[in-house]
Amino acid sequence: MVYAAVTSRTHGDFGLPDVKAIDEEYRKLLTEVEGLKAKQNAASKEIPKIKKEGGDASALLAEMKALSDEITAKNEIAKEQESRLKDALLNVPNTPQDGVPVGEDETANLEIRKVGEPREFDFEFKAHWDVGTDLDILDFERAAKIAGARFAVNKGLGARLERALVSFMLDLHTGEHGYTEILPPFMVNREAMTGTGQLPKFEDDMFHLPAKDFFLVPTAEVPLTNLLSSEILDETQLPVRYTAYTPCFRKEAGSAGRDTRGLIRVHQFNKVELVKFTLPETSNDELESLTAAAEEVLKRLELPYRVVELSTGDLGFSSSKTYDIEVWMPSYGRYVEISSCSNFLDFQARRANIKFRRTGGGKPEFVHTLNGSGLAVGRTVAAILENYQNADGSVTVPQALRGYMGTELISNS
RNA sequence: GGAGCAGUCGCCUAGUCCGGCCGAGGGCGCGUGAUUGGAAAUCACGUAAACCGCAAGGUUUCGGAGGUUCGAAUCCUCUCUGCUCCGCCA
DSSP, X not given: OHHHHHHTSTTOOOOHHHHHHHHHHHHHHHHHHHHHHHHHHHHHHXXXXXXXXXXXXXXXXXXXXXXXXXXXXXXXXXXXXXXXXXXXXXXXXXXXXXXXXXXXSGGGOEEEEEESOOOOOSSOOOOHHHHHHHTTSEEHHHHHHHTOSSOOEEOTHHHHHHHHHHHHHHHHHHHTSOOEEEOOXXXXXXXXXXXXXXXXXXXXXXXXXXXXXXXXXXXXXXXXXXXXXXXXXXXXXXXXXXXXXXXEEOOOGGGTTSSOSTTSSOSEEEEEEEEEEEOGGGHHHHHHHHHHHHHHHHHHHTOOEEEEEOOTTTSOTTOSEEEEEEEEETTTTEEEEEEEEEEOTTHHHHHHTEEEEOTTOOSOEEOEEEEEEEEEHHHHHHHHHHHTBOTTSXXXXXXXXXXXXXXXXEOOO
């Protein structure tokens, strides 16, 4: 059943039967090699004894030389098998939880709730790229000059709006939702990328820096989650909540022709991320509160949005359950993703080796990890420019941001 | 970027020159017990993780990866990280 659910996803055939065969073969080899090593270890204890008693160990030494060669040969085969197993395993996606809507793609997603009403305009509204360009707070042409397509330059109150949103979001999550603010590196190594599931499958989606074999972070999820890799936490520490602002860098390789204008799909955008490490038994509740924390940003900005649960076909590679928060975007005439909140169960914890020990003691167990955007800042700017635009081309600053912006209105005058 | 030094069991550290008695000693911390009216102090014992196995047990790990050897914490090579000095630099 589970297998059927997994294979119904768009990730297609990842060869689970193969994995099983490789695994069995590997275990067989491992047992064999370990038996030989046990023999070798025993003999290694005999040799010094014989020598000490003045005996002749040469016969045993010769025997051990042969054994050593055999071990080397068999071990090599076992290692090859192990790396084949690991490669195969790294390409197996997470399993959707029971209750996740089953379907081929986003058309099977389930609307969970809708908050606020899309605004009715009594004038001809503009798309955010026009609002921003006309106010001289966004500049896509000059961005293209210095970088290329799919980049934006923010200017004046446009730059300040981006900064205001970052501060507003971080203040909300640290002050009211109990998250600890982190400012991580914006480049990470291969290991970190593998820990959260971006590698090995999605290397082509990311910017790579060959000089040091680093990757520009596609999301703060990567540095934040891997912050605790290979650690064993105390149960009392859980849940750990981290939030961070980072720019995010994405190649958008497969999206040629889509969302070509504006701030919706760019190579570099700012995002405030929420990450949680939780007990296995509470992770789904924690997903609800994490999603609520992200929604709170939109509520305070008074932007209309809805929450949808992704179907099995739309679910990301590493996730077991995901809520997307979508904000109303007048120029698109529909809701557009502004946050994605996922429960990864122990999928990332296994890859990144993040464990906890229960207070009573016992063996370390894997934590559950979750994350969500809280929120994508560029898209929030787009939503504000569109939803808060006035007939004269100015933009009213949302109440919640006025302290950060130092003004109530963005206008040309 | 150049030169030098260093990375050991939660933390600090012994061991590395002279390979086997070291999966590894000591201290701190922590746990259990003794002592105590209770505590402190003291004493005793215990105190890493992963994998294979029903179990008994076995295997692996002394930053990481290779190599030499019957055998590597210890010798060799590469690499990563930290510190000091020099160069450069916000």
